[in-house]
Amino acid sequence: MRRPSVLLLCVFTITCVKSVRSQEDKHQRFLCTMIPADTEPSCPVHMEFVQSVQAEGMKKTVMQLRETVLQQQDTINHQLGAIKELTSKLSQCESTSEESSSWRNGKDTMDDVPRDPNETLHALGKTMQSLKDRLQNLEQQQMRASLSGAPFPNELRDLLQHRLGNLESQLVRKVSELEEEKSQLYNETSVHRQQTENTLNTLMNRISDLEKAGTRFKSPEDFKLSLPLRTNYLFGRVKKSLPEMYAFTVCMWLKSSASPGIGTPFSYGVPGQANEIVLIEWGNNPIELLINDKVAQLPLSVNDGRWHHICITWTTRDGLWETYQDGQKLGSGENLAPWHPIKPDGVLILGQEQDVVGGHFDATQAFVGELSHFNIWDRVLRPGDISAMANCSSYVPGNVVAWADSNIEVFGGATKGPLQLCEDRLFNN
Numbered sequence: 001m002r003r004p005s006v007l008l009l010c011v012f013t014i015t016c017v018k019s020v021r022s023q024e025d026k027h028q029r030f031l032c033t034m035i036p037a038d039t040e041p042s043c044p045v046h047m048e049f050v051q052s053v054q055a056e057g058m059k060k061t062v063m064q065l066r067e068t069v070l071q072q073q074d075t076i077n078h079q080l081g082a083i084k085e086l087t088s089k090l091s092q093c094e095s096t097s098e099e100s101s102s103w104r105n106g107k108d109t110m111d112d113v114p115r116d117p118n119e120t121l122h123a124l125g126k127t128m129q130s131l132k133d134r135l136q137n138l139e140q141q142q143m144r145a146s147l148s149g150a151p152f153p154n155e156l157r158d159l160l161q162h163r164l165g166n167l168e169s170q171l172v173r174k175v176s177e178l179e180e181e182k183s184q185l186y187n188e189t190s191v192h193r194q195q196t197e198n199t200l201n202t203l204m205n206r207i208s209d210l211e212k213a214g215t216r217f218k219s220p221e222d223f224k225l226s227l228p229l230r231t232n233y234l235f236g237r238v239k240k241s242l243p244e245m246y247a248f249t250v251c252m253w254l255k256s257s258a259s260p261g262i263g264t265p266f267s268y269g270v271p272g273q274a275n276e277i278v279l280i281e282w283g284n285n286p287i288e289l290l291i292n293d294k295v296a297q298l299p300l301s302v303n304d305g306r307w308h309h310i311c312i313t314w315t316t317r318d319g320l321w322e323t324y325q326d327g328q329k330l331g332s333g334e335n336l337a338p339w340h341p342i343k344p345d346g347v348l349i350l351g352q353e354q355d356v357v358g359g360h361f362d363a364t365q366a367f368v369g370e371l372s373h374f375n376i377w378d379r380v381l382r383p384g385d386i387s388a389m390a391n392c393s394s395y396v397p398g399n400v401v402a403w404a405d406s407n408i409e410v411f412g413g414a415t416k417g418p419l420q421l422c423e424d425r426l427f428n429n
Helices: 013-017 044-107 117-147 154-216 383-390
Strands: 006-012 030-036 223-227 235-238 247-255 263-270 273-281 288-291 294-297 307-315 320-325 328-333 347-350 369-377 408-411 415-418
Touching: 044 154, 223 235, 247 263, 247 273, 247 383, 288 307, 307 383, 320 383, 408 415
Parallel strands: none
Antiparallel strands: 006 030, 223 369, 223 415, 235 347, 235 408, 247 307, 247 369, 263 273, 263 347, 273 288, 288 294, 307 320, 320 328
């Protein structure tokens, strides 16, 4: 503040001027005198007056500083509100990221597939621009406060700058995360849609196969199962399992020219025993029947590339068995797993031998050829019934497993095709 050129001092006339109206007037009066600013007062009263004037100026200055502090406090409160708003914006960004993560964990269905990630980034871009504008406003307010000469506490300034720097770093990190998430969402959406399309195509092909099967076969049993290669992945599977049985008859038509050995026309495995019932011709060995891993050799010969009708009967009483080829009984025996009931709830495979229930196939034991009319009964059929089926004079489906298109599944390239066994031309092949 500038110093005045002169000081206006009012002093007691009785002390400094020694002017008195009269001896009787005991009242004092003041006389105001102008003195230069660089002249020291010549009496103590002048010093007291100067000190009072300086105290008044300091009081005004303190009041001004107080008003300035209050204004700065309002500014600080406003800036704290802006910081809270920025924090809220970041929380919204984090919630958006969490929603995208929950979609990636598989919680959404196809109807919940998010919109194009470009829309999400566009919205986040607007939010970022708004946050940047807020930051610029805070900087401008800080600059105006500095230009006005009002004091701005260094500690508060450093705190605000630190908070603003942290917010900016968080925004940059969120943008980077969202960019990466955008790429991941594109990839995951593409994979999800591809998997869905593959599933739909598989279902459509399956429906088409079933529709064609309903028209290409004159009756449900007039088809054959083709297993043309010796592999460990071509096979058929009977959908129905077996009940507990104390006797059975298995009949089938088969055609094969594979050597050495036709392989395994069928196998039935149960938990704890993969060889519950198996028919196999492996290597140079004769055809063998396995029941509970016990073996009987059968006098059959079917690897001439022609269709043959095969039947096998067995009963748990004394383990008696019989075998038929083309309606003729060729052999019988006993003591094959006597008094052992056939266990239920197993897996019945056509064309492969099971090392474990339902799997672990060996290509060297695979059946190569064609199968048809595979039926199982829970009793021993009479020789006349077996002969009638072999001569095509009658057909009785199995009461446990019946040969029907809907009962047989194919895997690994095995196919089902139309076939009428009792036409003469098929027997001449």
